[in-house]
């Protein structure tokens with residue numbers, strides 16, 4: 001068992017080294033200036049590209065920069081402003097409710113712990129870890145569709161359950177890699193290990209990947 005874990009640790013470390021060389025500028029692609037803006041952007045990014053979210057949040061945050069501003073809007077008004085990101089009713093409800101809780105229970109500041117973040121309306125572990133890692137510099141393992149697909153294909157996990165993947169990766173990776181690993185997997189998932197048509201012949205990981213087709 002330990003031998004299995006140690007082997008996976010070694011391979012994952014090698015995978016991350018190669019991905020760091022391949023994607024030296026890998027980072028969070030949601031444009032934000034503070035934890036609140038990243039929180040709202042991450043809520044908006046569900047079922048939406050980061051590119052579209054950034055187009056919406058640019059003008060949005062100029063006019064409504066903080067929890068106070070969003071709490072003063074109605075759900076319908078927020079929905080109109082974020083319409084093009086999809087699922088706007090649910091997202092507007094979460095943004096309004098989260099802004100109120102941040103104002104009333106956290107003095108207008110986004111809390112900096114996983115426990116407090118996941119208690120905010122509409123905020124799950126994925127969003128919480130994005131905010132922790134990228135706005136507060138507190139290591140967090142974010143598990144999205146790319147991370148789920150790649151870590152299964154590479155043989156590090158055998159589950160689609162995001163919480164299980166998060167916990168297994170926390171054991172397999174150095175803490176210093178927790179936040180960056182998601183950005184690296186996302187970059188590789190977009191560029192090479194594309195869903196349903198992975199480009200294994202061009203993949204820098206094909207000699208260590210258990211799912212390679214070459």
Ligand code: SF4
Nearest residue numbers: 193198200203206209
């Ligand atoms: S070898 Fe193929 S399946 Fe494995 S990570 Fe690369 S592209 Fe994905």
